[in-house]
Amino acid sequence: MRTKDNLKLRGVGSRFMIVDAADDAAHTNVFTLNNSAAYLWQSVAGRDFSEEDMARLLTERYDVDEATAFADVRAMLAIWRENGLIR
Amino acid sequence: MVDNFLELVRAGIAGEAPRTELFSGLGPQEWRLLYEMSRKQTVTGICYSAISRLPDAAMPPIDLLMRWVASTERIEKASRRGAEATRSLLELFGERGLHPVVQKGLAVARFYPEPSLREQGDIDLWFDSGDFTRVEEVITALGGKPERHADGAISFVFNGYEVECHSTLIGLRTPATRHALRDEIAARGRHHTADGLPVPAPEMEMLLYTVHIMKHAFGVGIGIRQFCDYVLAARHLKGKYNAEQFATSLRRYGLARWTATLNRFATEYMGADPADLPDAGYLKDAAAGAARLLRIVEEGGNFGQFAAATPSGGNSFIHKIHTFSTFLRRSRFSLSIAPREAFWMAASLLRGSLRN
DSSP: OOBOTTOEEEEETTEEEEEEOOSSGGGOEEEEEOHHHHHHHHHHTTSOOOHHHHHHHHHHHSSOOHHHHHHHHHHHHHHHHHTTSBO | OHHHHHHHHHHHHHTSOOOGGGTTTOOHHHHHHHHHHHHHTTOHHHHHHHHTTSOGGGSOOHHHHHHHHHHHHHHHHHHHHHHHHHHHHHHHHHHTTOOOEEESHHHHHTTSSSGGGSOOOOEEEEOOHHHHTTHHHHHHHTTOOOEEOTTSOEEEEETTEEEEEESOSSOOOOHHHHHHHHHHHHHHOEEEOTTOOEEEOHHHHHHHHHHHHHHHHHTTOOOHHHHHHHHHHHHHHTTSSOHHHHHHHHHHTTOHHHHHHHHHHHHHHHOOOGGGSOOOOOOSOOHHHHHHHHHHHHHHOGGGTTSTTOOOSSOHHHHHHHHHHHHHHTHHHHHHHOHHHHHHHHHHHHHHHHHO
16 A cells, blocks of 8 residues: 555644645645654655555554554554545 | 834845744734735735744734734735746747746746745736737637737736736837847847746836836835835846946946935845845935935835825726826926936837727
């Protein structure tokens, strides 16, 4: 899977946002990400990645076991998929 | 809230964080007002750039912040499309033997810390007199519908953009000035940026922004974006042209007092460094003129579009009458600042109104 092209992760203060911009305001979506989601997005943007890649990134960076990392990654990817952020 | 707004603009064009103390105590209503001001003045992305450098506690409420981010993203996308359209046009014209120069737009965006945050309107191209005779023919060959305007410009739509083709680089109206300027433009030639964009020679580019603001401030109005253009152009072009010769030109064209007024606005309200700005040697106090300019900016926003009296709809005759009446309303200001140009602008507006 890959992140959708042309989506930019923006750091705004301590927050992170992704904007899926249409030409008009009515069809523009803004997503806020927490620190770990932003870290994952930055790590995989623009390249092919798998659930395993993401879980490994989480366990390497945070104090979390593999099972928890996988559960978190699956939940997050489900949201990203539902909102058209990945393909 | 004007001070807060101007601080966002100042910080945005400087690529800096704004002064936190001006934003820490703001409530949702005040932030909404700042957002609307940024939209009215077409500096939404520039203000966003400043806001993004504030500490969390001083930022707008999250819902407004998300709207601001969304607007900024759309501006960036549109700017990139505008840049592509401009470059395509240059290539297409070039293939047919015409070599225009980019006025404003992509040319001035290059001075911004983040060029894609500068909102782009129309695409303006200047053709020297030899090329201009063929513009209409080439537009038609490109599949466009050329439309002639009262000021001699020819416009058409290209990839969704209104393109204006001009035979005059700088819109001064005094006949003797136009003659002198034509010679000066021919002598100075054109320049190219590092990535090949054809732009006016540095002193001509400075004159272009100076006169562009004046023309609109005297007429229907002007927003803060064009002052950003001026401040950034001055900052980046400083040292690239002969300041003394430029000062002489400004005086010869009757623009010394106008330049002093513009500079006072830039230093007082936009944090410009006086050392960056062209100096035509006008020594009297320009504070009152600068304050008047600020009222013009606040009143109408981007090219006066938001002034209460601005007509809506496409009736060109009504728009011409509005332009002329606004000019009359501001004539005391314009005649005190640049009397020769103000007179000839009025004559030109009247001629244009009567022509169609």
